[in-house]
Amino acid sequence: MNTATLIADAVSTFKSEGRIVIVGASLAGLRAAEALRDEGFDGQLTIIGDERHQPYDRPPLSKQVLKGWVPADHTELPQMRELDADWRLGVAAVGLDRVNMEVHLADGDKVPFGRMLIATGTRARQWFNPKEAALEGVFTLRTRDDAARLQAALMAGPGRVLIVGSGFIGSEMASVCRELGLAVTVAERADAPLVGALGGVIGEIAAEMQRDHGVDLRSGISVEALEGAPEGSSSGHVRRARLSDGTVLDVDVVVASLGSIRNIEWLEGAGLATGFWGVACDAGCRAFDINGVVTDNIFVAGDIARAPHVLYNYEFLSLEHWDNAVLGAAVAARNMVRLETDRVPHLPLPSFWSGQFGVNIKGVGVCSFGDEIVITQGSTKERRFAAAYGRDGRIVGAVTFNHGKWLEYYGAMIERSAPFPPPPPGYDRPADMTPVPARFPDPRVPTGTPDVVLTGHDPTERGAEFRPRKER
Amino acid sequence: MRIVVDLNRCQGYAQCVPLARDVFRLHGEEALMYDPNPDDSQRQRVLRAAAACPVQAILLEPLGAPE
Numbered sequence: 177m178n179t180a181t182l183i184a185d186a187v188s189t190f191k192s193e194g195r196i197v198i199v200g201a202s203l204a205g206l207r208a209a210e211a212l213r214d215e216g217f218d219g220q221l222t223i224i225g226d227e228r229h230q231p232y233d234r235p236p237l238s239k240q241v242l243k244g245w246v247p248a249d250h251t252e253l254p255q256m257r258e259l260d261a262d263w264r265l266g267v268a269a270v271g272l273d274r275v276n277m278e279v280h281l282a283d284g285d286k287v288p289f290g291r292m293l294i295a296t297g298t299r300a301r302q303w304f305n306p307k308e309a310a311l312e313g314v315f316t317l318r319t320r321d322d323a324a325r326l327q328a329a330l331m332a333g334p335g336r337v338l339i340v341g342s343g344f345i346g347s348e349m350a351s352v353c354r355e356l357g358l359a360v361t362v363a364e365r366a367d368a369p370l371v372g373a374l375g376g377v378i379g380e381i382a383a384e385m386q387r388d389h390g391v392d393l394r395s396g397i398s399v400e401a402l403e404g405a406p407e408g409s410s411s412g413h414v415r416r417a418r419l420s421d422g423t424v425l426d427v428d429v430v431v432a433s434l435g436s437i438r439n440i441e442w443l444e445g446a447g448l449a450t451g452f453w454g455v456a457c458d459a460g461c462r463a464f465d466i467n468g469v470v471t472d473n474i475f476v477a478g479d480i481a482r483a484p485h486v487l488y489n490y491e492f493l494s495l496e497h498w499d500n501a502v503l504g505a506a507v508a509a510r511n512m513v514r515l516e517t518d519r520v521p522h523l524p525l526p527s528f529w530s531g532q533f534g535v536n537i538k539g540v541g542v543c544s545f546g547d548e549i550v551i552t553q554g555s556t557k558e559r560r561f562a563a564a565y566g567r568d569g570r571i572v573g574a575v576t577f578n579h580g581k582w583l584e585y586y587g588a589m590i591e592r593s594a595p596f597p598p599p600p601p602g603y604d605r606p607a608d609m610t611p612v613p614a615r616f617p618d619p620r621v622p623t624g625t626p627d628v629v630l631t632g633h634d635p636t637e638r639g640a641e642f643r644p645r646k647e648r
Numbered sequence: 649m650r651i652v653v654d655l656n657r658c659q660g661y662a663q664c665v666p667l668a669r670d671v672f673r674l675h676g677e678e679a680l681m682y683d684p685n686p687d688d689s690q691r692q693r694v695l696r697a698a699a700a701c702p703v704q705a706i707l708l709e710p711l712g713a714p715e
Binding site for chain 2: 232233235236239240245246249250251252253254255256257498499527528529531533534535536538560578580581
């Protein structure tokens with residue numbers, strides 16, 4: 177028997193008798209499980225999720241659920257096939273033992289695996305002051321339970337809602353508040369909404385859109401403190417917010433929409449390449465260990481994955497997009513049960529959407545990779561347009577406002593690294609097609625990334641080690 | 649029943665809206681909102697809406713799948 181046959185036999189045996197554990201029971205976890213069974217994996221499949229719910233879809237939470245049209249428990253994802261899986265819901269994974277190949281659970285159980293998938297995603301960044309965060313009426317939005325609680329608070333008819341942060345989700349929530357006829361203030365540290373994802377040029381348009389719909393948008397402002405009643409107290413129900421310009425706002429509901437934190441803590445000590453941006457993996461979804469060496473049995477998918485992308489100078493990208501979870505999960509699943517020569521890469525063309533203030537915002541590529549923008553179609557005044565982002569003379573991203581049918585056209589150009597500014601489309605050209613700076617915030621802002629240091633003098637002992645920074 | 653619409657794929661043709669008004673709605677001109685878990689009584693309407701979608705963006709759970 178030659179080596180190739182030996183390996184093929186081992187893979188075939190694993191496919192029929194192996195054990196796979198998926199940690200994370202949301203979109204990526206579910207789709208990975210389905211793809212594993214589609215690939216013919218007949219072994220034991222365990223799906224671990226810290227929430228007690230069956231996998232559900234998150235995008236509706238900040239839109240139709242918050243508005244009260246669709247109940248929060250009406251968001252379960254369709255399960256496209258029989259899974260025959262052991263669901264461990266409502267119990268978090270707390271550790272990964274790579275030597276004994278076991279996942280440790282919060283209830284003390286240990287689940288053995290031959291291969292495993294990390295799909296633990298992200299959680300909402302909480303309000304920075306824990307005492308204030310504990311005030312009644314202070315919310316974040318990530319889970320279905322968060323959405324149900326926030327929806328009930330909006331239904332109670334608060335005098336004013338304060339949304340801190342105006343990324344896509346913060347902006348969507350502001351839109352819902354206005355649709356419900358609620359007074360809403362949006363406090364944004366940057367100069368305008370959506371600047372992190374889309375830059376300052378589009379941010380200005382988004383700001384106008386918010387103000388036209390009656391949002392009290394305060395940009396360049398941070399919220400310094402939340403207070404309960406009576407004045408100055410830090411218990412009970414939130415009643416006031418103190419802004420960095422000295423203003424004091426009367427508020428009854430505060431939503432901290434401050435972005436997400438990747439759920440990597442449970443992997444502490446596992447020796448994987450984890451950090452602020454998630455778990456690094458190759459384009460085939462195999463995790464890197466702390467030294468940057470690829471592992472054989474640990475795969476990563478969804479919001480927590482961070483992989484090099486050919487279109488973007490092979491930089492490691494973390495993509496918190498819906499179809500990155502769907503497509504990444506399918507690739508990870510295939511590669512878990514295939515021979516090396518049959519492995520496939522996960523090379524998504526990033527795509528996203530956001531419905532807010534009656535406008536459908538869709539994007540393709542990585543807009544923030546660009547440093548210039550050009551409006552290529554339509555009219556920004558009418559909020560019906562397409563814009564392309566470029567860097568070094570090539571197109572790297574595009575965004576449309578109520579012009580989604582054109583997105584494919586731009587996606588195809590991004591895939592073939594077409595020149596920037598792109599050739600003018602034959603339709604709907606704006607008067608001015610001059611590229612201008614896209615105005616993204618400086619990416620060199622400090623983050624909570626742990627320092628990784630090299631240790632060992634002997635070349636055979638060289639290795640990386642985490643030296644987490646002390647909390648300041 | 650459980651459905652999901654791939655809103656990357658959806659281009660706002662809105663063919664689904666008149667076929668199942670209780671399940672699909674437009675928010676503005678082209679942003680689709682929908683009920684991911686409509687009542688089973690909507691099944692025929694949702695099936696028609698899914699079949700009518702020009703970009704096949706509506707995914708339905710197959711009948712008999714585990715609840």
